[in-house]
Amino acid sequence: MTPHCSVLCYVSGLCWLAALPALSPRSSMSENAMGSTMVEERFHYGARAAAYSAEFSAQRDRRRVRAGGEWGGGMPVQWLQRSMWALGLEVHTQRFARTLPFPDESRERYAVRGTNVYGILRAPRAARTEALVLSAPCSAPPHNAHAVGLLLALAAYCREQIYWAKDLIFLVNEHDLLGMEAWLEGYHDGNRSGTQWWGSMGRAGAIQAAVAVELSGAVLTSVDVAPEGLNGQLPNMDLLGLFHACCHKGGLLCTIQGKLQRPEAGSVHGLQTLLLMGLQQAAGRAGGDHALFLRYRIEAVTVRGINSFRQHKHDLNAMGRLLEGMLRKLNNLLERLHQSYFFYLLPSLTRFVSIGLYMPPFGLLLCVLIIRAVDLWLQLQHSDAAPTQRMGGGDGAPRGAEDPPVGLLSLLPPVLVSHGAGLALYSLPVVGHRITPDPPVGLLSLLPPVLVSHGAGLALYSLPVVGHRVAALLAPQDPPVGLLSLLPPVLVSHGAGLALYSLPVVGHRVAALHFPVAEAEAVVLSMMAIYVAGMALPHSAHRWVWGGYGVLWGC
Structure with missing residues (x-):
C-alpha cells in the first residue's frame, strides 16, 4: 500500500505543478494610487541622453588610458559631479573600500575601491520626508554607458517639473553590487558587511521605492524586468504590475525571464517562465542591483533594455517615458506598497501564482518522504x-x-x-x-x-x-x-x-x-x-x- 500512496502523491504533485499556469488568476493593481493611466509622459530628451552617454564613455576611456589600459581607473567622478551640478542637483560622493573573502569575477583581486556619485532633486511641493531612487550601475566598458546618459537626461527633465512630492535620488554606483551595498549602508548609517566608506552622506527622505536601469545600447527592442533579490526575496507584486502597465501604455515589448507575454493562460510557455523564475529564486543570486534594496524593506526592480533581432525598434525616448511613468506613479504613493503579494511565481506579467496555490504540490512531494518514514517505523514495530x-x-x-x-x-x-x-x-x-x-x-x-x-x-x-x-x-x-x-x-x-x-x-x-x-x-x-x-x-x-x-x- 505504501508504494502506491507514494506514487500517487508524487504524480499528483507533478500534475499540480504542471497545471499552475492554467490555474493562475489575472493580476491586478492593488494600490489605487498607482492605478490611473491618464497622465501623459512627455520625455523627449533622447538626443541629450545619447550625448551624455557619448561624453561619459569618452571620459571613462580617457581614465583607462591614464590607468594603463585596464579597468582600474574607475568612473569619471569629477565629470559626473560637474554634470549634476549643472543640472541643479545637490551632489554628493561616497568613497568606499571592501576586502573580499573571494576574488571578484572580473579580476582576481581581494581589495576593491570605488566611488559612488549621486544627486538629490528636492521635492518642491512636499515636506521632503520620502524619496525615490533611480540608479545606473557603472559597469566595465562598454556596458551601461547609455543608462548613465539616460539617468542624467531624466534628471534634467525632472528638474523642470513642479509636481514632485518626493525627493528624487539619481545614483551612479561603481562595482555594481559592492557599490550599491556601500551606498545603502552609508545612507542608513549602518555597517553589516564590513565595507569601509568615507565622505559626508547627503540624505533625502525615507526611500519608498527604487528602480535600477541597465541598457545594452541606444536602440532597444524589448524591456526585461528582474524582480529576484538575494535568497529569492521578491518585491511587492504591484511594482511589477506598474512596470507592465507603463510598457503596455508606451507600446514597448515587456519580458520576464527573457520570455515574451502570450495571451493563452495554460501554455507550455507559461510553465517554462514559471519554472525559470522558481529556479532563479532557488539559486539565491541577485537579479540586479535592486536586490540590496529589498534587504531594507524598499521595493525595487531592475529594468533592462534589450537590443535583439526583433523588428520593433525604440530609442531612448521610449525608455525615458517608461521610467518617467513609473516615477510619476510612485510619486503618488501615500504609504509603502503592502497590499499585494510578496510570495508569488509569474507565468507571465499578466498572471500570477500565489503562495497558497504553489505550496500544496510541494507538500505532496514532501509527503512521499513522510510516508516512507512512517512505513519504516511500522516495519520496525513488527x-x-x-x-x-x-x-x-x-x-x-x-x-x-x-x-x-x-x-x-x-x-x-x-x-x-x-x-x-x-x-x-x-x-x-x-x-x-x-x-x-x-x-x-x-x-x-x-x-x-x-x-x-x-x-x-x-x-x-x-x-x-x-x-x-x-x-x-x-x-x-x-x-x-x-x-x-x-x-x-x-x-x-x-x-x-x-x-x-x-x-x-x-x-x-x-x-x-x-x-x-x-x-x-x-x-x-x-x-x-x-x-x-x-x-x-x-x-x-x-x-x-x-x-x-x-x-x-x-x-
Missing part, C-alpha cells in the same frame, strides 16, 4: 522476532541479544549524531575563519569540503558496524552499546568539520589561480553536501547498527 532469529535465537544466545531496542526510540542516537555532525560541519568553518587569516578561494578549493563531507557521511555510516565488530573480539559477552558507541562518529564529525575549513586553506594559493567562485555559491554547495549526508544517515546508520549485531553473533 520485526521484534527478526532480530532474535538473526542473533542466534536459541538457548545459547547471549543475554541482552534477545530484545534489542527497536522502535522510534532506537532512532534517537543516529538522528542526534547526524544532526550533530551537520552542526559541526556548519559551525567549525566559521570559527576557523576567525582564527585563520587566509580564507579559502576558488572553485577548486570546494573539492576538499565536498570530499570531506561525503567522507564524514561514509564514516558515520560504517563506524557503528566496525566498532561493534572490534568490541565483539575484545569483550564478546558485553558489546559497547549506548553513549560510548557514539564517540567514534562524534570524533569523526568534528574532525570532518575541521578538515572542511583547513584543507581549502592549505591549497587556496593554487586554487585562487583557477575558477573563481562566489562566496554564496561556496556556502550553498557545502551545505547541500551536508544536508544530503544528514538526510540519509539516520536510517542507514540504524540499519547497519542492527546488521552489525547480526554479524557479531555469527548470523
